[in-house]
Amino acid sequence: MKDGPDIARIAALIGDPARANMLTALMSGKALTATELAAEAAVSAPTVSAHLAKLAGAGLVSVRKQGRHKYFTLASGQVAHVLEALMGLAAGTGQLRTRTGPRDGALRRARVCYNHLAGEMGVQLHDSLRARDLLRADGEMRLTEAGAAFVAAFGIDLSALRARRAPLCRECLDWSARRTHLAGSLGRAFLTRMEGLGWARRDPDSRAILFSPEGTRQFARAFPSAA
Amino acid sequence: MKDGPDIARIAALIGDPARANMLTALMSGKALTATELAAEAAVSAPTVSAHLAKLAGAGLVSVRKQGRHKYFTLASGQVAHVLEALMGLAAGTGQLRTRTGPRDGALRRARVCYNHLAGEMGVQLHDSLRARDLLRADGEMRLTEAGAAFVAAFGIDLSALRARRAPLCRECLDWSARRTHLAGSLGRAFLTRMEGLGWARRDPDSRAILFSPEGTRQFARAFPSAA
DNA sequence: TTCATGGTTCGACCGTAGGCGAAGCATCGA
DNA sequence: TCGATGCTTCGCCTACGGTCGAACCATGAA
Numbered sequence: 001m002k003d004g005p006d007i008a009r010i011a012a013l014i015g016d017p018a019r020a021n022m023l024t025a026l027m028s029g030k031a032l033t034a035t036e037l038a039a040e041a042a043v044s045a046p047t048v049s050a051h052l053a054k055l056a057g058a059g060l061v062s063v064r065k066q067g068r069h070k071y072f073t074l075a076s077g078q079v080a081h082v083l084e085a086l087m088g089l090a091a092g093t094g095q096l097r098t099r100t101g102p103r104d105g106a107l108r109r110a111r112v113c114y115n116h117l118a119g120e121m122g123v124q125l126h127d128s129l130r131a132r133d134l135l136r137a138d139g140e141m142r143l144t145e146a147g148a149a150f151v152a153a154f155g156i157d158l159s160a161l162r163a164r165r166a167p168l169c170r171e172c173l174d175w176s177a178r179r180t181h182l183a184g185s186l187g188r189a190f191l192t193r194m195e196g197l198g199w200a201r202r203d204p205d206s207r208a209i210l211f212s213p214e215g216t217r218q219f220a221r222a223f224p225s226a227a
Numbered sequence: 228m229k230d231g232p233d234i235a236r237i238a239a240l241i242g243d244p245a246r247a248n249m250l251t252a253l254m255s256g257k258a259l260t261a262t263e264l265a266a267e268a269a270v271s272a273p274t275v276s277a278h279l280a281k282l283a284g285a286g287l288v289s290v291r292k293q294g295r296h297k298y299f300t301l302a303s304g305q306v307a308h309v310l311e312a313l314m315g316l317a318a319g320t321g322q323l324r325t326r327t328g329p330r331d332g333a334l335r336r337a338r339v340c341y342n343h344l345a346g347e348m349g350v351q352l353h354d355s356l357r358a359r360d361l362l363r364a365d366g367e368m369r370l371t372e373a374g375a376a377f378v379a380a381f382g383i384d385l386s387a388l389r390a391r392r393a394p395l396c397r398e399c400l401d402w403s404a405r406r407t408h409l410a411g412s413l414g415r416a417f418l419t420r421m422e423g424l425g426w427a428r429r430d431p432d433s434r435a436i437l438f439s440p441e442g443t444r445q446f447a448r449a450f451p452s453a454a
Numbered sequence: 455t456t457c458a459t460g461g462t463t464c465g466a467c468c469g470t471a472g473g474c475g476a477a478g479c480a481t482c483g484a
Numbered sequence: 485t486c487g488a489t490g491c492t493t494c495g496c497c498t499a500c501g502g503t504c505g506a507a508c509c510a511t512g513a514a
Binding site for chain 1: 233234235236237238239240241242243244246247248250251305306308309310312313314315316317319357364367398407
């Protein structure tokens with residue numbers, strides 16, 4: 001039998017603790033250098049170098065050389081999707097990491113998933129757009145005309161996004177809420193815009209997104225939860 | 228950092244070639260015995276036994292004892308989802324299994340994904356329902372009233388499905404078409420019904436679903452592709 | 455009871471892959 | 485030009501995990 005593509009290679013790649021930690025760190029969407037990743041995974045420089053070579057070779061991460069630094073990112077949203085799916089499974093089968101720090105609550109509320117907003121607030125954003133028929137998903141997810149107007153009014157330059165190759169809208173399933181939320185370049189733009197508006201900022205030490213009280217209020221007004 | 232659940236354990240579990248083959252075989256949705264799985268993975272009985280103990284221990288597969296046989300299945304749709312996501316990634320990064328037999332075409336057209344219809348025809352089923360507003364997906368996927376009527380007319384006992392705990396509708400992303408299709412107990416019921424109507428039967432040696440010429444015609448009539 | 459079949463446990467073997475220290479290239483700043 | 489920093493290559497070690505043969509239980513059939 002053995003139908004379909006070769007799963008084992010990639011799963012084994014993710015299956016190493018050091019590499020898994022590196023990849024989870026990259027889920028923040030930030031580009032990290034080799035040394036930063038070494039710190040994340042708590043391994044030495046030579047070790048992390050070997051790991052990164054494998055990950056890049058398999059197409060899981062992308063590299064960008066800048067001066068004497070090398071910046072690594074996840075290669076695609078698809079990679080992020082696999083990681084999220086794995087997290088969901090791990091959470092479900094009770095493989096939850098024992099240490100459940102105070103951070104965990106914040107992560108559940110709002111966090112960055114690769115490059116867009118996830119967690120409860122991510123789900124609310126998505127649901128709110130859907131309920132008002134600004135976003136539609138018949139087969140592929142896409143903006144309606146009213147949605148495009150809404151997005152523009154929110155201060156996002158749609159034409160610039162459309163010019164890029166990357167898909168505008170993508171759906172992503174997250175591990176904590178187990179609900180669909182908005183990914184793709186539009187998802188990214190939403191998050192960036194919210195940061196620009198001063199609604200929220202990223203916790204530099206985790207994937208959490210910290211909303212200010214005022215930001216929370218504004219968010220609730222802009223994206224009311226569907227009745 | 229190391230936020231979120233422990234990915235590495237599970238990924239490592241899937242990462243072993245023997246286990247990966249066993250899991251892919253179980254994607255057919257059929258319950259397989261230990262010896263059958265041993266044949267799939269081309270390993271000895273003791274080896275497969277050890278693997279199954281690990282998989283069951285981690286909650287990836289379920290066991291059911293019957294006489295002197297032990298039947299194994301994937302533990303949940305979530306597990307299947309992870310496997311599909313991995314296949315998608317593997318296919319995308321060019322890790323495609325070199326051997327591209329004649330089966331491959333059939334698999335791309337229609338195949339069973341855990342327990343529901345996937346592949347091009349699975350996508351068409353899903354898109355067709357969405358386009359006619361029989362199925363809606365605002366946050367959670369659900370049937371509209373018209374949809375419920377349609378499903379009943381198709382010969383599916385909805386109330387029986389609703390009585391179960393399992394979610395009625397779920398979305399699943401498949402590796403070949405990279406599009407969303409319908410999973411959940413309704414997805415399963417659709418496939419079963421089509422087999423009952425004689426439209427299609429499962430290839431016993433692979434995950435392919437073979438539609439008869441008449442079945443193909445009927446399918447196209449019942450689920451016209453959205454213009 | 456006795457045999458056959460499905461599955462597990464045990465022990466031993468072996469390969470591979472992860473890990474680090476030290477040395478080797480690059481690139482930048484002064 | 486010289487150091488300092490970031491990353492890679494090399495060589496070596498270690499350990500874990502997959503593998504099987506043989507012996508061992510359990511269930512069902514003769």
